[in-house]
Amino acid sequence: MFFDSQNKINSFENPIDYIEEHIYKFGIDLFRDSPNLLTLNFRGQWRNYKVIFSWDEYNQIISVSSHFDINKKEKISKNIYSLVSIVNEKVNLGYFHFCSKVKTVFFKYQVSVKGFDFLNQEQVEDLLNVVTKECDKYFPAFYLYFFKKQDPKYVLSASLIETYGEA
Incomplete structure (x- = not known):
């Protein structure tokens, strides 16, 4: 990191430094796993999310990811991929993916910071x-899928209420 004449941070070589500095001010639990990796626990609407910030210095990309701490020991039908696909059509930024190895859903978002100091x-x-925002919005759909009914259209209609205008 670089400092100006008043000893204030002017710029960072690694944006994870600034992210850590900013998030630390809010008293959020965080852990610096490595120079390019920051993990924090953040309270969402439905539960706490483990959010991971990582820095790819070569490509100058910040990745932000989170996973739902829900998994099912029994077999999960292949319809999970249909649900993920339908949800991804509705997501504004980032994407969800199902990891069959750990049997849970992850959200990932990446930003290029080339040219920014x-x-x-x-x-x-x-x-x-x-x-x-994206995890809070779609958590109910994935939760219903894992624990109630493995039908993508059903869980989306039961969990997402789209509002238009003002009441």
């Missing part, structure tokens, strides 16, 4: 907000 506070908040 620093991240501002709003950008860091946006990175975190995108993850929590």
Whole structure:
């Protein structure tokens, strides 16, 4: 990191430094796994999410990912891929994917920061907000799928209520 004449942080070589500095101010539990990896626990609407920020220095990309701490020991039907596909058509930024190895759903979002010397506070908040907003919105659908009925159309219609206008 670089400092100006007033000893304030001016820019970071590694954006994870700034993300850590900003998130630390809010008293959120975080852990610096390595110079390019930051893990934190963030409270969403439905539960706490483990959010991971990683920095790819070569490509200058920040990746933000989270996973639903839900998994089912029994067999999960292949319809999970249909559900993920339908959900991904509705997601504004990022994407969900099902990992068959750990039998849970992950959300991932990536941002290129080529040409930027620093991240501002709003950008860091946006990175975190995108993850929590999308995870909060679609968590009920995946939860219903895992524990109630493995029918993608049913769980989406039962869990998503789209609102239009004001009441």
